[in-house]
Amino acid sequence: MSTIQTAAVIGAGVIGNGWIARLLLNGVNVNVFDPSPEAPKHAAKVISNAERAYANLLSVALPHKGQLSFKSSVAEASANADIIIEAVPERLDIKQSVYLEIESSASTEAIIASSTSGILPTELQVELEHPERMMVAHPFNPVYLLPLAEMVGGEKTSAAAIEKASDMLESIGMFPLHIKKEIPAFIADRLLESVWREALWLVNDGIATTEEIDDAIRYGFGLRWAQMGLFETYRLAGGEAGMRHFISQFGPCLEWPWTHLMDVPEFTEELVDKVSNQSDEQSGAHSIRALEQKRDDNLVDILKVLKDNRWGAGNTLQTFEERLTENTAEINFEALDLNQPIETYTTIVPQKWADYNGHMNETHYLECFSNAADKIMAIVGVDKKYIAKGNSFFTVETHIRHLDEVLVGEGVRVSTQVISGGGKKLQVFHFLYHQDGRLLATGEQMLIHVNLESRAACNPNELVIDRIAAVSSAHQNLVAPDGVGRAVAQKL
Amino acid sequence: MSTIQTAAVIGAGVIGNGWIARLLLNGVNVNVFDPSPEAPKHAAKVISNAERAYANLLSVALPHKGQLSFKSSVAEASANADIIIEAVPERLDIKQSVYLEIESSASTEAIIASSTSGILPTELQVELEHPERMMVAHPFNPVYLLPLAEMVGGEKTSAAAIEKASDMLESIGMFPLHIKKEIPAFIADRLLESVWREALWLVNDGIATTEEIDDAIRYGFGLRWAQMGLFETYRLAGGEAGMRHFISQFGPCLEWPWTHLMDVPEFTEELVDKVSNQSDEQSGAHSIRALEQKRDDNLVDILKVLKDNRWGAGNTLQTFEERLTENTAEINFEALDLNQPIETYTTIVPQKWADYNGHMNETHYLECFSNAADKIMAIVGVDKKYIAKGNSFFTVETHIRHLDEVLVGEGVRVSTQVISGGGKKLQVFHFLYHQDGRLLATGEQMLIHVNLESRAACNPNELVIDRIAAVSSAHQNLVAPDGVGRAVAQKL
Numbered sequence: 004m005s006t007i008q009t010a011a012v013i014g015a016g017v018i019g020n021g022w023i024a025r026l027l028l029n030g031v032n033v034n035v036f037d038p039s040p041e042a043p044k045h046a047a048k049v050i051s052n053a054e055r056a057y058a059n060l061l062s063v064a065l066p067h068k069g070q071l072s073f074k075s076s077v078a079e080a081s082a083n084a085d086i087i088i089e090a091v092p093e094r095l096d097i098k099q100s101v102y103l104e105i106e107s108s109a110s111t112e113a114i115i116a117s118s119t120s121g122i123l124p125t126e127l128q129v130e131l132e133h134p135e136r137m138m139v140a141h142p143f144n145p146v147y148l149l150p151l152a153e154m155v156g157g158e159k160t161s162a163a164a165i166e167k168a169s170d171m172l173e174s175i176g177m178f179p180l181h182i183k184k185e186i187p188a189f190i191a192d193r194l195l196e197s198v199w200r201e202a203l204w205l206v207n208d209g210i211a212t213t214e215e216i217d218d219a220i221r222y223g224f225g226l227r228w229a230q231m232g233l234f235e236t237y238r239l240a241g242g243e244a245g246m247r248h249f250i251s252q253f254g255p256c257l258e259w260p261w262t263h264l265m266d267v268p269e270f271t272e273e274l275v276d277k278v279s280n281q282s283d284e285q286s287g288a289h290s291i292r293a294l295e296q297k298r299d300d301n302l303v304d305i306l307k308v309l310k311d312n313r314w315g316a317g318n319t320l321q322t323f324e325e326r327l328t329e330n331t332a333e334i335n336f337e338a339l340d341l342n343q344p345i346e347t348y349t350t351i352v353p354q355k356w357a358d359y360n361g362h363m364n365e366t367h368y369l370e371c372f373s374n375a376a377d378k379i380m381a382i383v384g385v386d387k388k389y390i391a392k393g394n395s396f397f398t399v400e401t402h403i404r405h406l407d408e409v410l411v412g413e414g415v416r417v418s419t420q421v422i423s424g425g426g427k428k429l430q431v432f433h434f435l436y437h438q439d440g441r442l443l444a445t446g447e448q449m450l451i452h453v454n455l456e457s458r459a460a461c462n463p464n465e466l467v468i469d470r471i472a473a474v475s476s477a478h479q480n481l482v483a484p485d486g487v488g489r490a491v492a493q494k495l
Numbered sequence: 496m497s498t499i500q501t502a503a504v505i506g507a508g509v510i511g512n513g514w515i516a517r518l519l520l521n522g523v524n525v526n527v528f529d530p531s532p533e534a535p536k537h538a539a540k541v542i543s544n545a546e547r548a549y550a551n552l553l554s555v556a557l558p559h560k561g562q563l564s565f566k567s568s569v570a571e572a573s574a575n576a577d578i579i580i581e582a583v584p585e586r587l588d589i590k591q592s593v594y595l596e597i598e599s600s601a602s603t604e605a606i607i608a609s610s611t612s613g614i615l616p617t618e619l620q621v622e623l624e625h626p627e628r629m630m631v632a633h634p635f636n637p638v639y640l641l642p643l644a645e646m647v648g649g650e651k652t653s654a655a656a657i658e659k660a661s662d663m664l665e666s667i668g669m670f671p672l673h674i675k676k677e678i679p680a681f682i683a684d685r686l687l688e689s690v691w692r693e694a695l696w697l698v699n700d701g702i703a704t705t706e707e708i709d710d711a712i713r714y715g716f717g718l719r720w721a722q723m724g725l726f727e728t729y730r731l732a733g734g735e736a737g738m739r740h741f742i743s744q745f746g747p748c749l750e751w752p753w754t755h756l757m758d759v760p761e762f763t764e765e766l767v768d769k770v771s772n773q774s775d776e777q778s779g780a781h782s783i784r785a786l787e788q789k790r791d792d793n794l795v796d797i798l799k800v801l802k803d804n805r806w807g808a809g810n811t812l813q814t815f816e817e818r819l820t821e822n823t824a825e826i827n828f829e830a831l832d833l834n835q836p837i838e839t840y841t842t843i844v845p846q847k848w849a850d851y852n853g854h855m856n857e858t859h860y861l862e863c864f865s866n867a868a869d870k871i872m873a874i875v876g877v878d879k880k881y882i883a884k885g886n887s888f889f890t891v892e893t894h895i896r897h898l899d900e901v902l903v904g905e906g907v908r909v910s911t912q913v914i915s916g917g918g919k920k921l922q923v924f925h926f927l928y929h930q931d932g933r934l935l936a937t938g939e940q941m942l943i944h945v946n947l948e949s950r951a952a953c954n955p956n957e958l959v960i961d962r963i964a965a966v967s968s969a970h971q972n973l974v975a976p977d978g979v980g981r982a983v984a985q986k987l
Contacts, residue, residue: 017732017733143715143716143719144731144732149714149715149716149718149719150714150715151710151711151714151715153711178710178714180707180710180711180714182702182703182707183702183703184700184701184702184703186697186700186702189711190697190702190703190707190708190711191711191712191715191716193693193697194690194693194694194708194711194712194716195716196693197689197690197692197693198686198689198690198725199725199729200689201685201686201688201689202686202725202726205678205682205685208676208678209676210674210676210678210682211674211675211676211682213726213727214726215672215674215682216682216686216724216725216726217723217724217725217726217727218643218670218672218724219643219645219672219681219682219683219686219724220683220686220720220724220725221720221721221722221723221724221807221808222641222642222643222670222672222807222808222811223635223641223642223643223683224635224641224683224686224687224720225717225720225721225722225724226641226721226794226797226798226808227635227641227790227794228712228713228716228717228720228721229713229717229718229720229721229793229797230713230717230790230793230794230797231709231713231790231793232708232709232710232711232712232713232717233690233691233694233708233709233712234694234705234706234708234709235705235709236790239636239787239790240509240636241509295731297804297806298719298722298723298728298731300804301721301722301723301800301801301804301806301807302718302719302722304800304801304803304804305718305721305722305797305800306718307800308793308796308797308799308800308847309793309796311796311846311847312789312792312793312796312846312847314789314793315713315714315793316713316714316718319714354803354804354805355800355803355804359879359882359887360882360887360889360947361947364865365861365865365890365893366858366859366861366862366865367858368861369857369858369860369861369893370858373856373857373858387851390851390852395851395852397852397897398857398897399896399897400894400895400896400897400981400983400984401857401861401893401894401895401897401983402892402893402894402895402982402983403892403893403894404891404892405889405890405891405892405893408950422984423984430983430984447983447984448983449983449984455852455853458900488982488983488984488985489982490894490980490981490982490985491892491893491894491922491939491940491941491980492892492914492915492922492939492941492980493980493982
């Protein structure tokens with residue numbers, strides 16, 4: 004499976020920066036060329052948005068962040084890159100001149116991928132010396148969150164190059180969709196363009212405002228399309244009789260005046276004003292950055308529920324996390340410092356962890372401790388592979404003391420001390436700290452090793468027993484934590 | 496605010512049944528006419544889907560389910576209804592004859608609402624005696640989950656009738672969107688029709704299959720549209736410069752061949768076959784019912800995360816739940832039986848509560864106890880109103896014993912015993928039971944009454960003190976629960 008060590012991104016606008024963020028956070032080194040002196044500043048903002056989103060999106064650790072370097076020319080950025088991503092303005096002449104400069108320094112093996120929304124790859128690759136490795140990889144904003152990349156080859160693109168590039172994008176958590184016939188604007192932007200034109204007619208003719216149109220989407224069919232798309236949704240609208248019934252019922256509408264799209268609205272200054280002003284009225288109260296964060300929060304949570312439901316884009320996230328887990332260096336038990344509690348969990352408190360009291364709800368204190376216990380289990384050898392073989396630890400008892408509060412957006416971390424361990428039992432004590440150092444809570448837990456078939460307690464394997472013994476005996480030398488062995492309502 | 500006591504639904508297909516389910520579960524009595532002898536069977540399936548979805552969707556209780564009656568004529572169904580919803584086939588002549596029969600028995604005050612996807616209300620109401628109360632209320636499948644209803648009046652519809660009908664739909668959790676100018680197919684179906692035509696072209700011309708088109712939507716822009724719609728999404732694609740930049744950049748595309756829609760694909764038998772066969776290939780492995788449940792699970796979870804994020808369709812759900820809470824009879828403290836633990840929480844374990852061990856994760860045991868504690872607080876007078884005035888209870892300590900397991904889809908309930916209470920303190924003991932009677936876990940908690948301004952402990956008001964004293968002294972007579980006062984790892 005092809006992965007990416009070094010990537011080049013040519014053009015650091017909204018799309019280029021999205022690529023940069025996704026690549027960097029996946030451990031890829033990224034060389035960038037953009038003529039604007041403001042480019043590093045804008046890139047930093049998008050990377051920070053992406054870091055915020057990934058902290059909430061992923062339940063597993065990302066690799067170490069790649070190195071970001073701004074280069075002074077297209078050629079300099081393209082040298083040594085495994086893939087060169089072009090995200091410059093939508094003009095054929097500009098794009099073609101960029102490719103010439105890319106080829107002046109790039110390896111002949113390097114993939115060249117255009118982010119164009121609609122220009123045919125056959126036209127793009129016309130002047131290339133090695134056109135077989137050039138294609139369209141059309142992503143969607145925000146590139147660091149949306150999995151789709153439309154992969155479109157031109158007449159001279161090789162099948163092997165499409166496959167290699169698709170592997171590369173899968174390795175950074177994307178869903179490459181190979182479109183087998185070239186057509187301007189490919190699939191998604193053809194659908195989008197038809198909606199966009201219809202929507203402009205509705206605004207132009209004063210039927211509806213931009214806000215009413217957005218509401219007609221996001222309170223209705225937009226919710227369906229996040230998971231099923233057009234045809235599968237309509238299959239259900241056909242009832243038990245499915246798609247054939249639906250299409251027979253609604254086919255005749257093709258003859259009806261249900262869209263304006265036998266024609267294109269004229270692109271006048273007046274229409275631009277109308278749309279821009281209505282959009283200001285609709286969304287102007289929020290800054291672009293605030294809207295971006297809201298969008299990202301929503302996308303992250305939608306992707307996560309789709310993952311929990313094993314569906315659609317959630318499957319891509321699931322595969323991505325599994326790959327990250329595989330790629331994560333095995334826990335190096337020998338290198339752990341056992342002379343202090345072990346760092347077991349860190350996160351930033353998301354909005355949905357807040358309750359009506361305005362702080363992190365008690366449920367999520369236990370969520371932090373539960374994740375910390377999972378980490379301790381993995382450290383002593385009870386990782387996903389071990390569990391897949393039919394044994395695990397179950398929590399049988401927990402005691403939590405709430406000592407202080409934490410608000411949304413603040414960072415927390417957990418460190419864990421092993422109180423005792425041996426045979427089937429593992430007793431741990433978690434400390435939940437605020438990023439400012441305050442101790443927020445403690446959690447004491449008794450875990451019992453079980454057979455997942457019989458659901459009965461049993462002894463772990465030798466490696467696990469040895470590791471628990473090692474941690475447990477080292478942690479005997481630590482100070483007994485305040486509150487260990489405490490019962491609810493016990494006098495101090 | 497207008498609410499609905501009794502509704503009539505004429506036509507029990509996919510849309511009619513969706514209306515029936517939403518109305519019934521909101522406590523409305525529904526009289527139905529449909530000529531098919533199979534109608535009650537099909538309705539029962541949709542109602543069962545809706546009950547399953549609502550159990551997971553709502554964090555508050557629904558009112559008692561309404562009464563469903565199948566009637567033998569349109570006239571009989573329409574008598575005594577506050578609103579008569581027409582969901583018969585999309586033919587003007589059929590719809591008009593239904594309206595005549597509705598008017599033969601309906602109150603002149605009753606709202607008549609058509610579910611048409613595109614016929615103009617002015618045409619629909621032409622022959623009515625009281626056309627001022629007739630309009631389009633166009634819902635989206637599944638009607639019991641998607642909040643949108645496009646409200647469109649005809650030339651003779653009164654503004655008061657639109658407002659009354661909108662209030663009625665809001666009272667059953669919907670988002671009525673008033674479309675102020677009549678146009679065939681209104682807003683949403685014009686957008687959908689333009690996408691549908693473009694998608695049919697893509698299939699017709701062999702550019703993409705139904706599955707590839709669905710994937711191009713649901714791995715990409717569909718995820719955006721669930722929350723922001725078209726214009727707000729594009730505002731962000733414009734970067735800091737917003738909509739004006741976006742539209743100036745992409746306006747010229749209107750001249751480009753980025754959609755086929757200067758023309759309509761011919762609706763041939765061959766195209767019907769192609770679409771139906773591809774759809775079978777794509778989705779045929781799942782039954783329609785399985786797909787419906789998957790769709791509902793996804794929609795429920797997407798609506799819930801949007802609620803948590805205070806955004807879009809989540810705001811409608813939030814308002815709906817607040818209304819349900821208001822309408823729930825005040826807790827009648829005097830009527831509580833204090834000779835036993837108090838029933839405080841009940842739910843069905845959702846998929847996402849499961850962990851890699853295949854059972855409900857420990858975090859959600861505490862979530863159940865936390866919800867139970869909220870209920871106890873509300874019972875002793877610390878409800879939303881009380882908290883809004885600046886005081887609440889915070890949990891300071893929790894002890895959980897895990898005694899048995901529970902799997903996804905199984906029911907659980909919590910009952911709670913007050914161990915002690917007085918002054919700032921409230922000590923409770925929760926029992927989590929499986930629907931089959933097994934005790935799954937116990938949770939002991941110490942809550943402290945605090946001032947939300949100073950975050951310091953303080954005494955509750957007199958009513959709260961009196962109620963805590965009453966429950967606490969009654970519960971002194973109960974047997975002390977097994978495990979009360981226990982510490983982690985304490986010997987039995």
